[in-house]
């Protein structure tokens with residue numbers, strides 16, 4: 001999954017793709033470099049960030065998604081917590097909703113996704129983007145994140161979403177200390193027990209910066225290390241900014257792991273496609 005943030009303030013690519021023409025070019029180049037899914041977002045959720053009004057978020061993402069639908073067969077996901085934005089994005093051609101609140105911030109989200117037949121990514125977050133990094137606390141981070149995801153899967157199923165439409169994500173960096181993130185990555189394989197593909201977003205995140213004492217622009221190698229180890233521990237999807245560097249690293253890692261890809265679909269692993 002390649003990331004396109006149509007925002008002025010995302011922690012890494014903020015302002016690069018606010019212009020829709022640049023966002024579309026960026027998305028197409030991610031696809032050309034091997035992304036199976038393009039994740040289009042119109043709201044930064046970096047620590048301390050404030051929500052963006054739905055109208056503004058739609059104004060950012062909908063034209064980009066509509067243009068991409070015309071120009072590529074790649075799957076398009078919309079990174080939003082708002083049903084109104086998701087609905088407009090699905091109408092414009094997205095087929096997956098990536099909801100970092102796992103359907104908790106907007107009570108209309110799960111029914112909307114159920115009615116549309118879209119895929120849904122359920123991510124764990126403690127708190128909200130505004131507050132999540134103030135003092136994250138867990139007794140047992142792996143068990144608590146896993147229980148949360150199991151509960152959100154049940155909520156999604158109860159609202160009528162089909163199990164095969166669900167993807168789960170432990171939410172690296174969302175209400176977690178460096179140690180919490182490392183524990184989640186160390187124990188990623190246990191999330192496979194929930195029976196759905198696991199997505200991981202480590203790309204250029206601050207735990208890498210804290211380990212290496214480097215800014216987001218200098219975190220590519222750290223991202224590659226984290227992405228490859230996440231893959232080895234059972235991640236089926238990697239949400240990344242850097243194609244093709246990650247793709248090359250992943251292709252070699254998959255060959256070593258005996259999961260060689262042919263024509264874009266993995267063998268011997270769960271499919272990365274949501275539906």
Ligand code: HH2
Pocket residue numbers: 003005007009010011012013041043044045046079098099100121123169171172199200201202239
């Ligand atoms: N991380 C970010 C945003 N959306 N979605 C999922 N499912 N998993 C993640 O780990 C994840 C996500 C944060 O990264 P980015 O979009 O690059 O930054 P910002 O929130 O500042 O736009």
